[in-house]
Amino acid sequence: MIKSIGSYFFPDLCSELVAGANVQPVTGDEVLDWESTSDDPQFSLGGVSLSGGWYMLELQLVHAAPSADARLYFDFGEGFSEEDSVFLPVKCNRVTKRLVYLPKRAKSIRFDPMESKGGFGVKHFRLVKLLTAFAMDRLIQRLVNMHDAFRDVSKTEAKRRVKLEAKSVGKPFLALALKYYNQTFERRRQTVDYQHWIDNQEASLFANARKAACGEEDWSPLVSVVVPTYNAKVRFLEECIDSVLAQSYQNWELCIADDCSTNPEVKECLSRYVEKDSRIKVAFREVNGHISSASNSALELVSGEFVALLDHDDVLSEEALSCVVGVLQENRNLKLIYSDEDKIDESGMRFEPHFKPDWNPDLLLSQNYICHLTVLARELVADVGGFRVGFEGSQDHDLLLRCVPHLDVSTVARIPLVLYHWRAMSGSTALEAQSKSYTSEAGVNAIQSYLDLNRIGGKVEFGKVPNTYRIRREIPEEEPLVSLLVPTRDGVDILKPCVNAILERTSYENFELLILDNQTTCAATLEYLADVVKDPRVSVHRWNHPFNYSAINNYGAELANGSIIGLINNDIEPINNDWLTEMVSQVVRPEIGCVGAKLYYPDDSIQHAGVILGIGGVAGHSHKYFNRHDFGYFSRLHLVQGLSAVTAACLLVRKPVFDAVNGLDEENLSVSFNDVDFCLKVREAGYQNLWTPYAELYHHESVSRGADDTIAKRQRAAAEARFMRDKWGHTLDQDPAYSPNLTLVHEDFSLA
Known part of the structure; x- marks a missing residue:
């Protein structure tokens, strides 16, 4: 029986998958329940057909690599072809979405989950029928956020530009808009990508350099x-x-x-x-x-x-x-x-x-x-x-x-x-860096000599990767008081593990923990708050106003007794006991502004390894979804480094610096990008922001306020993104901690 998707959607297409070429089921593994035997595994969708129009494809795969390239093929009566397919790069165990437009009914569908051998699982797979107006709005929004040709323009202007170009080249508006939309998903393997980059971009870059030098x-x-x-x-x-x-x-x-x-x-x-x-x-x-x-x-x-x-x-x-x-x-x-x-x-x-x-x-x-x-x-x-x-x-x-x-x-x-x-x-x-181990030994000696010659207290150690290094910096004999600010509302099941973990797994002793309660009504949470203040390090302060992340933390900073402020989400859990010691050792340096930590999702994938400006239009997290033990781009996941911004989910800054830049912007950035804006203000004040991989914590992202999944929340997020573009402009596209040759579309340091 042919199943049709018209004005409704299949809640789950996983059950419709029929193994085709190069795919075989795996027994005894509840996660990786399929095996790809070549670089071209294929499924058919058991007689499912689609009427013409717009859809949202939602896909969640589990596989060994950090990412995979999936493709969905549609047969309109002449068989399957690359031309009638859509491409979707997917991160392991993350729901990824993209728009799909079908000009007419698709008689059958083929799904290629990846382009490599190995085990995988399909955890979520569905197609949602969309109204045309909504789909076009999402398409144009992605162009503004993710396509270099439409950065710094409004959705209205982006749409106008596509229409003008379509008219000038004699191409339908929709076809050109889809072409640009599809370009935002393009990903190539690194070796092929670099050769493509050499062939298509390097010559023009050198030509521009010669032109700039003329005269x-x-x-x-x-x-x-x-x-x-x-x-x-x-x-x-x-x-x-x-x-x-x-x-x-x-x-x-x-x-x-x-x-x-x-x-x-x-x-x-x-x-x-x-x-x-x-x-x-x-x-x-x-x-x-x-x-x-x-x-x-x-x-x-x-x-x-x-x-x-x-x-x-x-x-x-x-x-x-x-x-x-x-x-x-x-x-x-x-x-x-x-x-x-x-x-x-x-x-x-x-x-x-x-x-x-x-x-x-x-x-x-x-x-x-x-x-x-x-x-x-x-x-x-x-x-x-x-x-x-x-x-x-x-x-x-x-x-x-x-x-x-x-x-x-x-x-x-x-x-x-x-x-x-x-x-x-x-x-x-x-x-082979490890082929010359003496180079790492000489590197340790060189850095230790630098510290000693410049009277910088610290001990140099080998890093986790050959020819990389860690400095264990000294902190003042009289440890500065750190005021950790934790905004919260209800959710004792989230708050309690966070607070208890900080109190139990922090070897740095001189800190206070200020819980900033934003209108909690949950009886269990209120009971916990009443109990936890028995610990002399903990105090609870009421913020009886609508949720405003910036305002809550500014309020907490006024109450802080410490010379160092720590912005801490209520869904953070320290992993290593010396996390705060490491961050304090960095933030006490007079040239340093904000210090950020290495944050993981509960599945040990990277949530935050610093912020890169410009990604997605405003900013994105470095190496997001990489495995905890991955080296990252030239080992940067394991290296202390200067960055333009770090997330306020776990951020330390000296209180005089916080006050000098007037804290977080509570008028324009109540929820999103307030940390990026704050870090940029600190940088403009003459300080260097820094990220350390040696403060490791789990982060259950956005548990307290929820995701941006309503119209009002999406409108607020879009307004805050526009504010950032208007305020910081091209600063967001020229991150000195990044390279203009790397992508502003993805968070993986791939080529632009």
């Missing part, structure tokens, strides 16, 4: 490229030198120091190049002294104003030095310039791009994120004493750290272009 040729500084070498593979050494010879910017010199190579072919190769170009200088060391000594020998050959560091088997982009000089011409006070980079294998294939943030001293103390390409003012290199013997393996990191006290945001520039290709070979750090 600024009154100053052409000499750039000295420094290369230490020892028994390099001649083929790769030649490619390295040839990449310098191929530079579009000509005012350079290449300063090479051979560290007494035992392979005579290396010396022969270098001698040939010296004869070939007078800009190439080579020092042949008579004693092998390792990379720091060799690098210093190369520095002795330098006569340029700026020093570029290049390893003997790596390759520069043809535009590398031109781009460097371009930014120098814009700001002659620069002392450090660095760029994005990628890796290159032995066959020349480029992969694993690293698109870096702007100047981020805390991230530099967690890993050498600057790495390649690094260009330094020669005078600065001389002032700090060049490379230090004894720090081999992290000699570049050590050099940068000794430069840090001489640098600030006005003297550092990041170039968001891939100017450096790091050779990845078996046994190299580029390919």
Whole structure:
């Protein structure tokens, strides 16, 4: 019997799934009850047909990977095709939705849940019939939130632009609107994506850089490229030198120091190049002294104003030095310039791009994120004493750290272009960080030396990932009082575990917990509040007004006795006992503003690892839904780092800083984005906001106020988003802790 969906919806289509090609049932597993045997598993929907019109597809899958790519095919009488399908990237165990438009009745439906082998489960799957007006409103809203072409415009303006373009190209409005809507869901595998990015975007980025540099040729500084070498593979050494010879910017010199190579072919190769170009200088060391000594020998050959560091088997982009000089011409006070980079294998294939943030001293103390390409003012290199013997393996990191006290945001520039290709070979750090364990040991020593030289109390440890580091910072002998503010209403089943966990699992002793009661009427909750104040650390304060997150916390801040304020949701549960110790050790630093924590959903997926501006139109959570143990983008899930904003679900800030920026905006941002706005105000006041992965807590998100699932709540959320766009504008699209080459659509650090 054919089942039709017309003016109603199937509450659950899971029961209609009929296994097709490359799918087989699994017995004994209540979660992963299906097995994909290839990269093309297929289901049919047991005779279900759909009338034409608009639908909302709702899908929830469980699978091993953090995400999967699902696709729904419709047969309108001519069989299944990619053209008549819709694509939906889904996060593991999360309900994902998208609009579906059918121009006419679909006779049959095929569902491909993923594009890989492995176990999976379909927990929720339904199609809801929609009114056209509602569907179009949702479509245009997504364009405004998620499509680069429609950012910073109203829904009315976005719709007008689509209509004008449709008319100019002779295409139906609906077809063009759907095209843009579908683009907001596009996701590609990283390797394919990067090659696509190289082929389609890199050339235009370099062209824009050249255009920006035009007319600024009154100053052409000499750039000295420094290369230490020892028994390099001649083929790769030649490619390295040839990449310098191929530079579009000509005012350079290449300063090479051979560290007494035992392979005579290396010396022969270098001698040939010296004869070939007078800009190439080579020092042949008579004693092998390792990379720091060799690098210093190369520095002795330098006569340029700026020093570029290049390893003997790596390759520069043809535009590398031109781009460097371009930014120098814009700001002659620069002392450090660095760029994005990628890796290159032995066959020349480029992969694993690293698109870096702007100047981020805390991230530099967690890993050498600057790495390649690094260009330094020669005078600065001389002032700090060049490379230090004894720090081999992290000699570049050590050099940068000794430069840090001489640098600030006005003297550092990041170039968001891939100017450096790091050779990845078996046994190299580029390919296998763990293959050179001495580099991590040298890194610990370099960072500890930095702390000691600058009289910063702290002990450096190995991080959770090779070549990453943790600093256990000291806190004042007289521990500052921390006032933890916990707004709540009813819901003792949520509040009690939160409060009890804080009281029982917090090793930092000097804190007070202020429960801000927002019109609780539940007898059980009131009974708990009356009982919990027996603990001298706890007090309860009544806020008898409609829910306003900002106003409640501002009220609590006025009552706080501590010099540090902690904004804490009532659905937070600490995991590690030293969570507050870690956050206090960071927030007491005079340069730091807000400090955020690492928050998990109850299923151990990431809820918050910092906030990235611009995602979804205003801001999104970094690495949302990643597994608790995932490394994240270049290990950033395990690194202390500066960020533009962090969530107020668990946020510490010094009370004078809170007061200086007038707290949270209770007039315009009563529920959403008040924490992002607050963090940006703190940043504008001259402080650096920071996120630490070493304060770990569970977060049962939005339990107290509920989700934005009513018309009134959605209207309020939309108004608050508009306020943020109006107030902060392009600031939201230029997050210095992110890269313009990364997406503002998804929260996974994928390519733009």
